[in-house]
Amino acid sequence: MISDQESNWQHSVVSEVTFRGRHFYVKRDDLLRPFPGNKARKIEGLLQRDWRRIERLVSHGGAQSNAMLALARLAAHKGIGFDYHTRKLPGWLRQNPTGNLQSALAFGMRLIESDTGQPPSAEPRTLFVPQGIAMPEAETGVARLAREIRQFADAQGLSAMTVFLPSGTGTTALYLQKHLDFVVATTPCVGNAAYLRRQLSVLEPDPARHPVIYEAPFKHVFGKPDRASFAIWQALQNETGITFDLVYDPPGWRVLLSSPLTPPILYIHCGGVEGVASQLARYRRLFGQSLCR
Numbered sequence: 001m002i003s004d005q006e007s008n009w010q011h012s013v014v015s016e017v018t019f020r021g022r023h024f025y026v027k028r029d030d031l032l033r034p035f036p037g038n039k040a041r042k043i044e045g046l047l048q049r050d051w052r053r054i055e056r057l058v059s060h061g062g063a064q065s066n067a068m069l070a071l072a073r074l075a076a077h078k079g080i081g082f083d084y085h086t087r088k089l090p091g092w093l094r095q096n097p098t099g100n101l102q103s104a105l106a107f108g109m110r111l112i113e114s115d116t117g118q119p120p121s122a123e124p125r126t127l128f129v130p131q132g133i134a135m136p137e138a139e140t141g142v143a144r145l146a147r148e149i150r151q152f153a154d155a156q157g158l159s160a161m162t163v164f165l166p167s168g169t170g171t172t173a174l175y176l177q178k179h180l181d182f183v184v185a186t187t188p189c190v191g192n193a194a195y196l197r198r199q200l201s202v203l204e205p206d207p208a209r210h211p212v213i214y215e216a217p218f219k220h221v222f223g224k225p226d227r228a229s230f231a232i233w234q235a236l237q238n239e240t241g242i243t244f245d246l247v248y249d250p251p252g253w254r255v256l257l258s259s260p261l262t263p264p265i266l267y268i269h270c271g272g273v274e275g276v277a278s279q280l281a282r283y284r285r286l287f288g289q290s291l292c293r
Helices: 038-047 066-078 091-095 099-106 134-155 169-179 194-203 228-238 249-258 273-285
Strands: 015-019 023-029 056-060 081-087 112-116 126-128 164-165 181-186 263-268
Touching: 015 228, 023 099, 038 066, 038 134, 038 169, 038 263, 056 066, 066 081, 066 099, 066 112, 066 273, 099 112, 099 181, 134 169, 134 263, 164 169, 164 249, 169 181, 169 194, 181 194, 181 249, 228 249
Parallel strands: 023 263, 056 081, 056 126, 081 112, 164 181, 164 263
Antiparallel strands: 015 023
8 A cells, every 4th residue: 555645655666768760758657556557646646635534536538547547546545436527438348348448347337328428416425536536636746846856957967858658637747747847748548739729728728827738630430449559559669668558658759859949858658558458459450369469
């Protein structure tokens, strides 16, 4: 079990890699434990709140969400229930849960399927967590991440640096920009740039305080397997020795490589590798076994 005190949280390391002939720093939040990835950052603030009147967490989103798994871990750590609402599952996944869904169920999550995937109105003694943990409490841990990045830059003697990460709700990128004087750049993996700006505006109405947004110069459907995404994911693994997630990182790296950003660049590895096995299974179903050997 992890202590709720900040002093016991593990800082993530930074790896230096060369990819496609270019140098990058990679902030390895995928190695954080027991909550890996940027969800560890978002959950830190939740851990520090008063839980004495909370008996159940409630959230919603996709059936393989990284946030879902992190919240399932959090609820188990706190010894409370966790209800997760999602749209109706395909029959094969309901009968044979895999990836993040399988792990979250093992932590005791109660999965509730519906046509909308939306939870009902708040009930007494419950804590509602928005999809993707996009809430003000996420700022606590992301501010810590910003401090770690600043410490790294100072140690390397870097007076300027660009921080890049792919976004779902954009919460991590938003709070990083708030707490860093470096440029923070991101790309929307869910929807387009207009959708991401609307998500950011929920937490910060002033667009001048938002991170820089680069829209993908290619067609991309969130979570849908495609050969270009698999190719860059495989190349990243071969060239850097790092396993990335198969949903956010492939479009993230494709946009980063096509962007006008200049070095030094720090890429935030936001985790999500627990879902790689289920993602690879989807690729195999669509493209055959030979693609994913």
